Amino acid sequence: NLLHQKSYLSNGEFIPWEGEMDEVYSTISTGASYKPTFLGTVPHMNEATALEVLESACKAYGKGQGVWPTMKVSDRIAAMEQFVSQMKTKREEVVKLLMWEIGKSLPDSEKEFDRTVEYIYDTIEEYKQLDRDSAKFQKRDKVNAHIRRGPLGVVLCLGPYNYPLNETFALLIPALIMGNTVIFKPAKHGVLLLSPLLEAFRNSFPKGVVNVIFGRGREVAAPIMKSGRIDVLALIGNSTSAIALQDQHPYKNRLRLVLGLEAKNPAIILPDADLDLTIEEVLTGTLSFNGQRCTALKIVYVHEDIREEFNKRFAQRVDQLKFGNPWEPGVKLTPLPEPNKPAYIQELIDDAKEKGASVLNKRGGETSENFIFPAVLYPVTSEMRVYKEEQFGPVIPVKPFSDIDSLLDEIAASNYGQQVSLFGRSIKQLAPLIDTMVNLVCRVNLNSACQRGPDVFPFTGRKDSAVGTLSVHDALRSFSIRTFVASKEN
Ligand code: G3H
Numbered sequence: 001n002l003l004h005q006k007s008y009l010s011n012g013e014f015i016p017w018e019g020e021m022d023e024v025y026s027t028i029s030t031g032a033s034y035k036p037t038f039l040g041t042v043p044h045m046n047e048a049t050a051l052e053v054l055e056s057a058c059k060a061y062g063k064g065q066g067v068w069p070t071m072k073v074s075d076r077i078a079a080m081e082q083f084v085s086q087m088k089t090k091r092e093e094v095v096k097l098l099m100w101e102i103g104k105s106l107p108d109s110e111k112e113f114d115r116t117v118e119y120i121y122d123t124i125e126e127y128k129q130l131d132r133d134s135a136k137f138q139k140r141d142k143v144n145a146h147i148r149r150g151p152l153g154v155v156l157c158l159g160p161y162n163y164p165l166n167e168t169f170a171l172l173i174p175a176l177i178m179g180n181t182v183i184f185k186p187a188k189h190g191v192l193l194l195s196p197l198l199e200a201f202r203n204s205f206p207k208g209v210v211n212v213i214f215g216r217g218r219e220v221a222a223p224i225m226k227s228g229r230i231d232v233l234a235l236i237g238n239s240t241s242a243i244a245l246q247d248q249h250p251y252k253n254r255l256r257l258v259l260g261l262e263a264k265n266p267a268i269i270l271p272d273a274d275l276d277l278t279i280e281e282v283l284t285g286t287l288s289f290n291g292q293r294c295t296a297l298k299i300v301y302v303h304e305d306i307r308e309e310f311n312k313r314f315a316q317r318v319d320q321l322k323f324g325n326p327w328e329p330g331v332k333l334t335p336l337p338e339p340n341k342p343a344y345i346q347e348l349i350d351d352a353k354e355k356g357a358s359v360l361n362k363r364g365g366e367t368s369e370n371f372i373f374p375a376v377l378y379p380v381t382s383e384m385r386v387y388k389e390e391q392f393g394p395v396i397p398v399k400p401f402s403d404i405d406s407l408l409d410e411i412a413a414s415n416y417g418q419q420v421s422l423f424g425r426s427i428k429q430l431a432p433l434i435d436t437m438v439n440l441v442c443r444v445n446l447n448s449a450c451q452r453g454p455d456v457f458p459f460t461g462r463k464d465s466a467v468g469t470l471s472v473h474d475a476l477r478s479f480s481i482r483t484f485v486a487s488k489e490n
Pocket of ligand 1: 292296450451453
């Protein structure tokens with residue numbers, strides 16, 4: 001079924017869009033010969049319309065005096081509960097679009113939907129707790145302080161294509177419940193799947209509180225930033241877009257940033273690692289959703305003493321993975337939503353081969369129009385592009401190491417600092433490594449792959465990987481400010 005999104009949401013209304021439309025295609029092809037599938041259309045909005053939408057969000061915020069930022073906590077919760085219950089009725093539609101638009105497997109698409117619903121309920125519970133806490137007074141030197149949490153203003157939210165529902169909502173939901181008004185722009189791939197939910201937004205929140213724009217970032221998001229009327233830029237995606245948008249804002253010191261950016265999470269395999277477990281975890285960590293996760297393992301460091309066995313068994317295991325359409329049972333690898341991704345991954349493979357690496361697995365690099373089979377590259381060196389770039393796709397660089405201290409120096413020199421996975425049995429050996437690693441990254445995974453969830457845990461990174469922290473608990477704080485009422489005892 002084609003989906004034509006012929007309007008945008010602004011000021012609590014669906015405003016018909018009469019202008020140019022952008023066509024949305026899936027890289028999935030079901031015919032005998034390859035042909036991208038046409039899925040529908042979305043408005044190609046322009047600067048003037050984007051600024052009208054901005055006006056709607058600013059009006060609803062009313063410089064902090066609007067209906068939403070001043071609403072009672074219980075009423076804001078009721079609005080969010082209404083939204084989530086209407087959202088749940090759209091599960092089938094959204095899951096289907098997740099599969100078609102971004103090629104996410106059926107189990108992973110269902111998981112993304114259910115996890116997002118759970119995230120909303122957890123956020124509501126956390127918000128209630130925050131409210132209970134703010135009922136407590138603090139007292140010092142005869143001053144009573146009643147601490148509250150207040151909204152920040154108008155938030156511009158941009159989510160990524162790999163989690164177009166979950167990560168867009170990981171920004172949107174906490175921003176909303178704290179009393180901010182929001183403009184969000186869906187990701188280019190994964191734009192249609194938010195359409196079934198727009199009515200629930202319109203029905204559940206006062207007018208102008210949730211607004212949606214479509215189109216190119218530089219044509220719609222950049223002018224909104226340039227207006228200087230955005231208080232928070234919330235983005236999960238790449239740092240180039242984040243910096244470009246941030247740079248548009250004329251008063252940068254007033255702008256709060258909540259950013260989830262790139263990472264190059266390493267797996268470190270120590271000589272005493274349990275190889276059965278390690279191979280399965282590294283497989284999931286590197287190739288879940290074809291490696292298109294900021295939390296994916298993007299480089300594997302294997303100790304010289306076990307590299308032969310690891311490389312052989314891991315390469316065999318990669319070749320056993322099944323490629324197919326997202327709804328087919330047992331499929332682990334699926335079409336890539338970005339049409340230029342197979343060519344980019346091929347460039348990384350060619351570059352590594354020219355500089356001395358080999359492809360360890362038989363199927364590595366097999367290509368079709370919408371996919372490239374993951375290549376295990378060994379030995380990778382620091383001169384290779386695959387070592388330096390965040391591949392965000394199916395290619396696995398493996399680098400040997402013998403001296404753990406030099407490896408720690410290498411990891412400390414990285415521009416990224418999100419997570420690491422450590423594989424080994426001896427606690428005596430792992431303990432000092434953990435102590436160092438927690439100062440280099442923000443999450444150390446023991447004998448398990450890197451991942452974001454469960455979403456109640458802090459999700460952040462050091463250096464170029466993130467600004468601010470997203471977890472159910474932290475996100476409410478990221479999108480608000482502590483204020484208080486002080487009264488003096490005489
Ligand atoms: O792209 C980054 C996502 O937050 C990854 O989430 O680790 O749960 O797949 P995940």
